[in-house]
Amino acid sequence: MAGGFAVEAKVAGGGERREFKGKITWYVWLCGIIAATSGLMFGYDVGISGGVTAMDGFLIKFFPSVYARKHRARENNYCKFDDQRLQLFTSSLYLAALAASFAASRLCTRLGRRRTMQLASVFFLGGTALCAGAANLAMLIVGRICLGVGVGFGNQAAPLFLSEIAPAHIRGALNILFQLDVTIGILIANVVNYFTSSAHPSTGWRYSLGGAGVPAAVLFLGSLVITETPTSLVERGRRDAGRATLERIRGTRDVGDELDEIARACEAAAALSAEESAYRRLRRRESRPPLVIAVAMQVFQQFTGINAIMFYAPVLFQTMGFKSNGSLLSAVVTGGVNVVSTLVSIVAVDKIGRRRLLLQACGQMLIAQTAVGAIMWEHVKANGNPGEKWAVAIVVLICVYVSSFAWSWGPLGWLIPSETFPLATRTTGFSFAVSSNMLFTFLIAQAFLSMMCSMKAFIFFFFAIWIVIMAAFVFWLLPETKGVPIDEMVDTVWRRHWFWKRFFTDAGDGRIGNC
Numbered sequence: 001m002a003g004g005f006a007v008e009a010k011v012a013g014g015g016e017r018r019e020f021k022g023k024i025t026w027y028v029w030l031c032g033i034i035a036a037t038s039g040l041m042f043g044y045d046v047g048i049s050g051g052v053t054a055m056d057g058f059l060i061k062f063f064p065s066v067y068a069r070k071h072r073a074r075e076n077n078y079c080k081f082d083d084q085r086l087q088l089f090t091s092s093l094y095l096a097a098l099a100a101s102f103a104a105s106r107l108c109t110r111l112g113r114r115r116t117m118q119l120a121s122v123f124f125l126g127g128t129a130l131c132a133g134a135a136n137l138a139m140l141i142v143g144r145i146c147l148g149v150g151v152g153f154g155n156q157a158a159p160l161f162l163s164e165i166a167p168a169h170i171r172g173a174l175n176i177l178f179q180l181d182v183t184i185g186i187l188i189a190n191v192v193n194y195f196t197s198s199a200h201p202s203t204g205w206r207y208s209l210g211g212a213g214v215p216a217a218v219l220f221l222g223s224l225v226i227t228e229t230p231t232s233l234v235e236r237g238r239r240d241a242g243r244a245t246l247e248r249i250r251g252t253r254d255v256g257d258e259l260d261e262i263a264r265a266c267e268a269a270a271a272l273s274a275e276e277s278a279y280r281r282l283r284r285r286e287s288r289p290p291l292v293i294a295v296a297m298q299v300f301q302q303f304t305g306i307n308a309i310m311f312y313a314p315v316l317f318q319t320m321g322f323k324s325n326g327s328l329l330s331a332v333v334t335g336g337v338n339v340v341s342t343l344v345s346i347v348a349v350d351k352i353g354r355r356r357l358l359l360q361a362c363g364q365m366l367i368a369q370t371a372v373g374a375i376m377w378e379h380v381k382a383n384g385n386p387g388e389k390w391a392v393a394i395v396v397l398i399c400v401y402v403s404s405f406a407w408s409w410g411p412l413g414w415l416i417p418s419e420t421f422p423l424a425t426r427t428t429g430f431s432f433a434v435s436s437n438m439l440f441t442f443l444i445a446q447a448f449l450s451m452m453c454s455m456k457a458f459i460f461f462f463f464a465i466w467i468v469i470m471a472a473f474v475f476w477l478l479p480e481t482k483g484v485p486i487d488e489m490v491d492t493v494w495r496r497h498w499f500w501k502r503f504f505t506d507a508g509d510g511r512i513g514n515c
């Protein structure tokens with residue numbers, strides 16, 4: 001398992017490079033796999049809610065009026081799931097996660113990344129119990145809010161944890177483990193929904209919602225086994241513990257150079273934060289480039305329309321004419337494509353580069369979205385829905401769309417914000433990325449069914465227009481960060497970029513930049 005490596009690092013304040021010693025140990029992979037379980041919890045929730053809202057037993061218990069509308073005549077097919085309270089069931093989780101992500105950045109600094117993940121799993125276990133045992137809508141929503149707090153804490157701590165324990169040359173791949181687990185969580189949820197709805201038509205939703213307890217329990221138990229990151233230990237004044245941890249995860253006692261580098265970065269960040277808080281520092285002109293990129297990556301990720309598919313695929317496929325089980329099965333197929341295509345990204349991201357992956361995906365997504373919109377439009381004109389034959393073509397097109405998202409905007413939405421901030425603003429800056437993701441996930445979850453009702457086939461053209469905008473953004477404004485050491489971003493990337501360089505004065509950038 002272990003293989004030797006040498007990592008290039010820029011020494012603080014100097015131009016020379018030196019190498020860190022170490023191996024890729026089984027322990028670093030174990031810690032990475034356990035921490036990524038946080039993504040599994042997030043993904044399971046994304047995938048489970050759409051299937052549950054398509055189950056009759058669930059609708060009869062909590063949303064009888066939607067159930068009645070669903071089984072009425074077909075003339076208003078696009079509107080049969082349009083219900084604000086039903087959408088609140090899905091979206092409330094993301095609103096809670098949005099609020100929690102701000103607190104999570106402080107928790108990560110004060111308690112450490114490991115404890116923050118542990119806390120996430122506790123909220124998750126509580127939320128799961130409330131949802132699975134819900135006797136009324138209030139209990140269900142409170143359960144979703146607890147799950148949301150767990151997601152907010154987990155999504156902040158896990159990507160940071162992964163980046164900090166990873167040897168630099170496999171940082172991209174380890175970081176993408178998080179998104180890989182998100183997609184696996186969605187797929188598992190789709191499979192669970194498929195079986196619970198057929199085996200237990202009236203109570204299947206309870207098993208589906210209860211299943212979220214499994215990844216939460218794994219993360220809770222796993223968090224007792226994994227280590228805290230060396231950076232977090234040193235940051236909190238526990239340098240000896242940081243050294244011991246580094247020795248263990250690198251499989252060598254020769255970790256002096258890397259430890260010094262971490263300590264130097266922590267001291268520089270501490271000196272800066274004694275002068276000025278990270279929030280104030282983020283308001284500086286020099287902080288704008290990474291902040292704009294981090295927020296834009298997440299906003300655009302959501303405006304690809306991915307969660308319209310992930311949350312509501314079963315509902316969408318029913319709208320198009322599939323029977324209930326056929327639509328759940330189709331959601332399983334799209335979920336599978338999502339997982340496999342994320343694996344492609346692990347291999348490609350450090351070879352092909354971020355910009356090329358994102359631009360290629362924009363082209364592929366644009367074609368697929370426009371084609372789905374066109375098919376739907378033809379049938380809306382004829383006042384009908386596409387029916388099973390066309391619905392199969394639509395499933396294929398949605399797979400084409402999902403695959404390109406999964407090797408680009410999905411993982412890179414997390415990777416790029418985690419690698420472009422200097423250490424002094426990294427956790428706080430990253431929390432803006434997490435909260436932007438949650439805010440826009442909430443908006444899509446809350447608005448999509450109503451948008452589908454009023455826009456019908458045009459919903460797909462709406463997302464297609466956003467894809468054109470984000471392609472232009474990547475083309476002109478997103479710098480390539482492939483292979484750039486994390487502490488050289490200011491000099492190598494931002495100061496050389498045709499647009500972003502104007503945000504740096506000759507004297508000022510070093511203050512926020514390289515530690």
Ligand SMILES: OC[C@H]1O[C@](O)(CO)[C@@H](O)[C@@H]1O
Nearest residue numbers: 046182183306307310338410
């Ligand atoms: O794989 C799709 C999933 O990935 C995310 O974009 C997170 O990166 C989720 O919002 C979405 O449901």
